[in-house]
Amino acid sequence: xxxxxxxxxxxxxxxxxxxxxxxxxxxxxxxxxxxxxxxxxxxxxxxxxxxxxxxxxxxxxxxxxxxxxxxxxxxxxxxxxxxxxxxxxxxxxxxxxxxxxxxxxxxxxxxxxxxxxxxxxxxxxxxxxxxxxxxxxxxxxxxxxxxxxxxxxxxxxxxxxxxxxxxxxxxxxxxxxxxxxxxxxxxxxxxxxxxxxxxxxxxxxxxxxxxxxxxxxxxxxxxxxxxxxxxxxxxxxxxxxxxxxxxxxxxxxxxxxxxxxxxxxxxxxxxxxxxxxxxxxxxxxxxxxxxxxxxxxxxxxxxxxxxxxxxxxxxxxxxxxxxxxxxxxxxxxxxxxxxxxxxxxxxxxxxxxxxxxxxxxxxxxxxxxxxxxxxxxxxxxxxxxxxxxxxxxxxxxxxxxxx
Numbered sequence: 001x002x003x004x005x006x007x008x009x010x011x012x013x014x015x016x017x018x019x020x021x022x023x024x025x026x027x028x029x030x031x032x033x034x035x036x037x038x039x040x041x042x043x044x045x046x047x048x049x050x051x052x053x054x055x056x057x058x059x060x061x062x063x064x065x066x067x068x069x070x071x072x073x074x075x076x077x078x079x080x081x082x083x084x085x086x087x088x089x090x091x092x093x094x095x096x097x098x099x100x101x102x103x104x105x106x107x108x109x110x111x112x113x114x115x116x117x118x119x120x121x122x123x124x125x126x127x128x129x130x131x132x133x134x135x136x137x138x139x140x141x142x143x144x145x146x147x148x149x150x151x152x153x154x155x156x157x158x159x160x161x162x163x164x165x166x167x168x169x170x171x172x173x174x175x176x177x178x179x180x181x182x183x184x185x186x187x188x189x190x191x192x193x194x195x196x197x198x199x200x201x202x203x204x205x206x207x208x209x210x211x212x213x214x215x216x217x218x219x220x221x222x223x224x225x226x227x228x229x230x231x232x233x234x235x236x237x238x239x240x241x242x243x244x245x246x247x248x249x250x251x252x253x254x255x256x257x258x259x260x261x262x263x264x265x266x267x268x269x270x271x272x273x274x275x276x277x278x279x280x281x282x283x284x285x286x287x288x289x290x291x292x293x294x295x296x297x298x299x300x301x302x303x304x305x306x307x308x309x310x311x312x313x314x315x316x317x318x319x320x321x322x323x324x325x326x327x328x329x330x331x332x333x334x335x336x337x338x339x340x341x342x343x344x345x346x347x348x349x350x351x352x353x354x355x356x357x358x359x360x361x362x363x364x365x366x367x368x369x370x371x372x373x374x375x376x377x378x379x380x381x382x383x384x385x386x387x388x389x390x391x392x393x394x395x396x397x398x399x400x401x402x403x
Contacts, residue, residue: 010063010268011090013045013082014279015071016297019103023139023206024167024198028281028295029069041280041297042078044304046085048278048313053089055310056286061090063265066100066120073103076111080118087119097161097264099124104150105142112157122161123154124194124263130184131177134170139205144184151188161261163192168230169223170198171216178226179233186237191261193239193247195230197223224392231388242340243270244386244394256378256385258341270338272331283318286310288327292318328352328359332401337394342376342385356384363400372397 017032018025032038053059064086071079079100086092099122100115107125129135130144142150154162164185168178185193198218200207209215231241239247240259248261258267268275277284280300283292293313294300303313311319322330331351335343348356357364364384367373372390376383390397 008062008264008268008271008273009059010065010265010273010275011049011061011086012065012067012265012275012277012279012282012284013049013071014277014282015066015068015074016041016280017073018068018070019073019106019141020139021205023137023209024201024204027069030297032073037297040301042074042081044301044313045082045279047304049082049085050089051304051312052276052278052310053086056090058089058091061086061092062096063268064092064096064098065265068101070103070106070126071100072106072111076114076118079115079120083119097122099163099263099265101126102150103142104147105140107150107153109153109156112153112159116158121159122163122263123159124163124165124192125150125154127164127185128167129170130181134173134177134181137170138167148184148188151190161191163194163263164188164190165194165196167196167198168226169218171218173222175222175225175229179229182230182233186234191249192263193234194245194263195247196245197227227392231391240340241391242338244337244339244391253340254378256341256376256383258338267338270334272327272334280313285322288322290318290320290322291315324352328354329401332356332360332363333398336373336384336386336398339386339391342383344378344381344383346381360401366400367397 014028016028016030017038018029019032021029021031064083066079066082083098098120100120101124104125104127125147127147128138128140130147132143135143151162166181166185200210200218206215210217234241234247238250240250240253241247242258242262243266246263246266248259251260253259274286275284276286277293279293280297281293281295284290291311291314294303294315300313331348332343343356345356352359364373367390371387372393373384374387376385386394386397
């Protein structure tokens, strides 16, 4: 691996519709309803894709990620139309990773076959739990049987890259209950796992229930025990932890190398590279400039209907030109999330023109002295990364790089 990882460009496409709103969700989502609104939104996505490709002069594109919301509320033909439009507007690479998030309860074999034949090659399924009681608490519409069937259908449809999302530290969930979920996931042999501790986000139904005393606040100590058990259990099952919340099947990669089955799209974020945000509320960072689109689908559709350039749906209040100091700090904060590859000091200096150790002497010393970070050697030069202990205190480490 070259210390200067080849620049990549990704695209995130936001599909805001959901059949219902989950109790913990604070994303920019809306319960699907008016078919005319959905059709108008689809047309706006197509236009923003075309205009973005034209403004950037059809650059190479390495990944597409359909997120939400629930992208699989769309017909397969609608998702495939989006892929085809991206391919025409950009130089979509032959080995591009094309992912869609998916609700397990909506994934028939015929639906998945259409997606796979249309070019989508990776599924990220929001399973969250294999306990029907927990799924009901989380307001998920699928049950555990449907989750298992969805994985079976994905394999039958030809998907060779399947990721499952799981949530731990639900209110009153025990370690044994969490491990039962994890064992069920391992039995399905997914290629990738994204695993998150439940966060009570302000403005969500869960936040209101906790504030009213109807649901207990999740326990941080319990969360730490569950996280430690997750690290050990997945390592024993042949999964490499490559990011604080993400694991991929091992193919025998060296200790410092991110596994081949890691999410290529999310690696663009963590490696602090460029990505486009398409759709209502979507964020993007391109050529050192960052912005988000307006959030309301109706407002987004209105903006796209009047423009003809990159950023035509931009919320001007979110626009910023990244300073070198901000870019360097974010490079460290994001890169340290990659618990195997960390931050390559030679690549840092090549990109920013200053040595990592000189720019952040105190922050580096802070982590090393507390055994939260470590230097490791690799064929491409020294790398600073989190220790096992540091994975539990990643935010404490990252804040040291904010000046």
